[in-house]
Amino acid sequence: MTEPRPNTGPLKGIRVLELTSAMAGPYCGLLLADMGADVIKIEKYPDGDDIRRSAPPWFNGEPATFLAMNRNKRGIVLNLKDPAGKEVFLKLVDGADVVLENMRPGAMAGLGLGYEDLKKRKPDIIYAALSGFGQTGPYSGRRGFDLVAQGMSGIMSVTGEEGGGPTKAGVPICDLTAGSFTANGILCAIIHRLRTGEGQMVDTSLLEAGIAYTAWETAIYVSSGEVTGPQGSAHRISAPYQAYRCKDGWITLGAASQGNWARMCKVIGRPDLLEDPRFKDNAGRRGRLNELNEELNAAFATETVETWLARMDEAGVPAGPIYNMAQVWADPHVRARNMMVEVEHPTAGTWPAIGVPVKLSATPGAVRAAAPLLGQHTAEILAEVGIEGEALAKLHAAGAVTDAALADKEKTAAE
Amino acid sequence: MTEPRPNTGPLKGIRVLELTSAMAGPYCGLLLADMGADVIKIEKYPDGDDIRRSAPPWFNGEPATFLAMNRNKRGIVLNLKDPAGKEVFLKLVDGADVVLENMRPGAMAGLGLGYEDLKKRKPDIIYAALSGFGQTGPYSGRRGFDLVAQGMSGIMSVTGEEGGGPTKAGVPICDLTAGSFTANGILCAIIHRLRTGEGQMVDTSLLEAGIAYTAWETAIYVSSGEVTGPQGSAHRISAPYQAYRCKDGWITLGAASQGNWARMCKVIGRPDLLEDPRFKDNAGRRGRLNELNEELNAAFATETVETWLARMDEAGVPAGPIYNMAQVWADPHVRARNMMVEVEHPTAGTWPAIGVPVKLSATPGAVRAAAPLLGQHTAEILAEVGIEGEALAKLHAAGAVTDAALADKEKTAAE
Numbered sequence: 054m055t056e057p058r059p060n061t062g063p064l065k066g067i068r069v070l071e072l073t074s075a076m077a078g079p080y081c082g083l084l085l086a087d088m089g090a091d092v093i094k095i096e097k098y099p100d101g102d103d104i105r106r107s108a109p110p111w112f113n114g115e116p117a118t119f120l121a122m123n124r125n126k127r128g129i130v131l132n133l134k135d136p137a138g139k140e141v142f143l144k145l146v147d148g149a150d151v152v153l154e155n156m157r158p159g160a161m162a163g164l165g166l167g168y169e170d171l172k173k174r175k176p177d178i179i180y181a182a183l184s185g186f187g188q189t190g191p192y193s194g195r196r197g198f199d200l201v202a203q204g205m206s207g208i209m210s211v212t213g214e215e216g217g218g219p220t221k222a223g224v225p226i227c228d229l230t231a232g233s234f235t236a237n238g239i240l241c242a243i244i245h246r247l248r249t250g251e252g253q254m255v256d257t258s259l260l261e262a263g264i265a266y267t268a269w270e271t272a273i274y275v276s277s278g279e280v281t282g283p284q285g286s287a288h289r290i291s292a293p294y295q296a297y298r299c300k301d302g303w304i305t306l307g308a309a310s311q312g313n314w315a316r317m318c319k320v321i322g323r324p325d326l327l328e329d330p331r332f333k334d335n336a337g338r339r340g341r342l343n344e345l346n347e348e349l350n351a352a353f354a355t356e357t358v359e360t361w362l363a364r365m366d367e368a369g370v371p372a373g374p375i376y377n378m379a380q381v382w383a384d385p386h387v388r389a390r391n392m393m394v395e396v397e398h399p400t401a402g403t404w405p406a407i408g409v410p411v412k413l414s415a416t417p418g419a420v421r422a423a424a425p426l427l428g429q430h431t432a433e434i435l436a437e438v439g440i441e442g443e444a445l446a447k448l449h450a451a452g453a454v455t456d457a458a459l460a461d462k463e464k465t466a467a468e
Numbered sequence: 469m470t471e472p473r474p475n476t477g478p479l480k481g482i483r484v485l486e487l488t489s490a491m492a493g494p495y496c497g498l499l500l501a502d503m504g505a506d507v508i509k510i511e512k513y514p515d516g517d518d519i520r521r522s523a524p525p526w527f528n529g530e531p532a533t534f535l536a537m538n539r540n541k542r543g544i545v546l547n548l549k550d551p552a553g554k555e556v557f558l559k560l561v562d563g564a565d566v567v568l569e570n571m572r573p574g575a576m577a578g579l580g581l582g583y584e585d586l587k588k589r590k591p592d593i594i595y596a597a598l599s600g601f602g603q604t605g606p607y608s609g610r611r612g613f614d615l616v617a618q619g620m621s622g623i624m625s626v627t628g629e630e631g632g633g634p635t636k637a638g639v640p641i642c643d644l645t646a647g648s649f650t651a652n653g654i655l656c657a658i659i660h661r662l663r664t665g666e667g668q669m670v671d672t673s674l675l676e677a678g679i680a681y682t683a684w685e686t687a688i689y690v691s692s693g694e695v696t697g698p699q700g701s702a703h704r705i706s707a708p709y710q711a712y713r714c715k716d717g718w719i720t721l722g723a724a725s726q727g728n729w730a731r732m733c734k735v736i737g738r739p740d741l742l743e744d745p746r747f748k749d750n751a752g753r754r755g756r757l758n759e760l761n762e763e764l765n766a767a768f769a770t771e772t773v774e775t776w777l778a779r780m781d782e783a784g785v786p787a788g789p790i791y792n793m794a795q796v797w798a799d800p801h802v803r804a805r806n807m808m809v810e811v812e813h814p815t816a817g818t819w820p821a822i823g824v825p826v827k828l829s830a831t832p833g834a835v836r837a838a839a840p841l842l843g844q845h846t847a848e849i850l851a852e853v854g855i856e857g858e859a860l861a862k863l864h865a866a867g868a869v870t871d872a873a874l875a876d877k878e879k880t881a882a883e
Contacts, residue, residue, distance in 0.1 A: 410672055
């Protein structure tokens with residue numbers, strides 16, 4: 054088994070206990086782990102994170118979605134409903150800085166492990182709870198998923214084609230943004246704790262993450278009362294700012310500012326449009342989008358994607374191709390920015406992980422290790438709190454924890 | 469003029485100089501300002517952030533988009549091309565913790581104000597640069613916009629309807645996520661500096677933010693080589709997990725796990741589906757989505773949105789309405805979570821701002837003040853570095869800074 058790569062991240066030495074499943078909670082843990090935190094993923098007994106069963110896609114026998122969300126973490130399986138398992142958890146809390154969970158609000162308190170409980174034991178603990186709707190309010194008890202949040206935050210109402218069917222952002226924007234916002238909240242809480250010694254609770258939700266991202270749509274609504282709808286690739290406020298069809302495919306183009314507009318008109322051989330009073334400013338162009346697009350569609354149809362992109366690049370007008378995932382990962386710039394990093398998994402071989410998007414010069418984050426097998430680090434982590442040998446075997450046998458090595462032995466013996 | 473509300477945030481006392489325009493950079497500053505940082509927005513001389521001219525929507529004479537992105541900040545206008553303006557900037561750097569910019573890579577260095585320059589003057593400065601493509605790599609010199617990044621990150625290739633035209637996520641996912649990721653990087657750098665005294669540079673981009681969000685699509689691609697396409701509201705891996713048409717509208721429904729699947733079958737009066745071997749697990753349901761949807765569409769068409777949502781809620785199956793922005797802001801839960809906060813603007817009256825999505829128990833973030841007028845805090849901020857009275861008037865007259873009060877006086881005198 055390959056050793057993890059060295060930890061050069063800014064959060065080195067900060068320990069996070071992550072009690073999460075699926076995507077939003079794990080993504081928060083991933084962002085902290087990428088930056089060097091020691092994230093211990095505590096999976097539920099006996100079969101772990103539900104997402105282990107959300108396959109295909111499989112990657113050499115492992116669920117690819119679990120691999121994608123849990124790199125850089127150590128994994129342990131704890132039975133929090135078992136008194137001995139709970140005792141192990143509390144010992145881990147003693148040495149932790151952050152507890153992160155995305156259970157249904159109240160579930161941790163029901164186990165006697167809510168923020169109020171843990172605070173009594175460790176007053177400076179930072180406790181982050183990520184849920185569908187938040188810890189308070191009339192819907193706090195409801196289960197929420199990314200799709201539900203995309204629907205209720207208004208994001209679906211503004212995504213898709215005019216007059217088309219319900220469309221969501223193709224990526225799980227509410228899950229991932231809730232994860233990123235929770236990481237932000239935890240980092241703020243760490244800063245406060247470093248300065249004062251005080252811990253606290255962090256509470257956010259998929260719904261609030263989605264609403265925060267409706268900044269433009271909300272600005273329009275509160276200013277004018279106008280309720281916006283979907284409009285394909287076009288921008289709500291700026292024009293031209295959308296996809297245009299060329300001879301052999303589509304490009305994206307952002308030429309709404311006066312400077313880019315002027316440059317673009319020259320590139321497409323239509324300097325006369327600069328004199329057209331209908332299109333003299335962004336408000337005019339956006340207000341008469343159909344008329345504008347009649348002119349632009351005719352121009353773009355005359356040349357290929359490659360030709361237009363080269364000309365726009367030369368003129369400094371923002372434009373680009375519409376890549377599928379194969380094209381994204383073949384792009385030399387994407388590779389040059391280290392956006393794909395290979396990492397060795399204990400059983401599945403070399404996993405191609407998405408790189409760390411934020412580059413820090415002095416303490417760079419990194420993909421150091423692949424996602425853990427179920428219970429892979431149980432023995433290692435329990436040894437850190439003084440539980441090993443016989444004591445570990447007893448907990449494992451009693452169903453309080455799962456240790457991967459002991460489970461393997463049982464399996465071999467049974468065969 | 470109303471006084472700002474008290475600052476209870478965890479970043480109180482941390483000073484950020486924000487040299488940004490439009491959305492991604494300002495959103496990063498907003499996230500830090502919401503959490504209590506003293507964010508000084510340094511707008512370019514003479515007319516400020518381009519987005520001030522990106523209207524309609526207007527809100528009582530102010531550009532609503534600028535209001536949306538710049539609450540909680542103080543505003544100053546500095547001419548960085550003027551030696552005296554530059555000197556003022558450097559004095560501000562001496563008292564700052566973070567410099568945040570979203571100019572084209574190299575632009576700040578071209579002014580002699582890049583990270584290497586500022587580090588010489590203030591070795592522990594944290595310098596965050598947010599751009600379309602990042603500070604390095606073959607495309608670093610290109611201009612990038614949210615749309616371009618949605619196209620090149622693969623997000624557009626998986627958003628929209630099967631066989632439909634190019635569709636982007638209706639909200640500027642790459643702009644906002646790049647802003648959130650930059651905030652994350654800055655907070656990590658602050659933690660490192662609190663622990664070691666060392667500053668550093670933070671570098672990320674719209675493109676990398678977009679790519680990070682393709683976690684599922686990339687997992688599929690690297691596992692199987694399959695290139696995914698758009699599929700409306702459906703999920704790439706889970707089923708049923710999409711929008712369904714009821715008698716009078718649409719609902720979203722997430723019932724892919726075995727537990728939710730079983731509950732849903734009972735709610736729709738189709739317990740027989742649980743015995744159907746085609747649909748026995750998620751892989752089967754996702755693999756035969758058309759067959760599954762034939763059954764489900766027939767069921768959902770029989771009742772209204774309200775009826776189905778009530779029944780799903782009672783059974784604990786995640787489901788929800790598809791809200792437009794008016795419905796989002798009328799929802800009692802959204803209100804109960806303080807997602808809309810009123811704040812007094814100096815001239816435009818009461819601005820309804822999106823609330824702080826992340827709730828901290830001990831040091832809550834808050835919307836304390838509205839976005840600044842152009843040059844509103846120039847005098848106040850310059851006074852903090854010892855420039856006032858005659859000295860301020862001289863800088864203003866020379867075109868090194870704009871002070872709103874002096875500009876008003878000139879305007880009145882000219883009338």
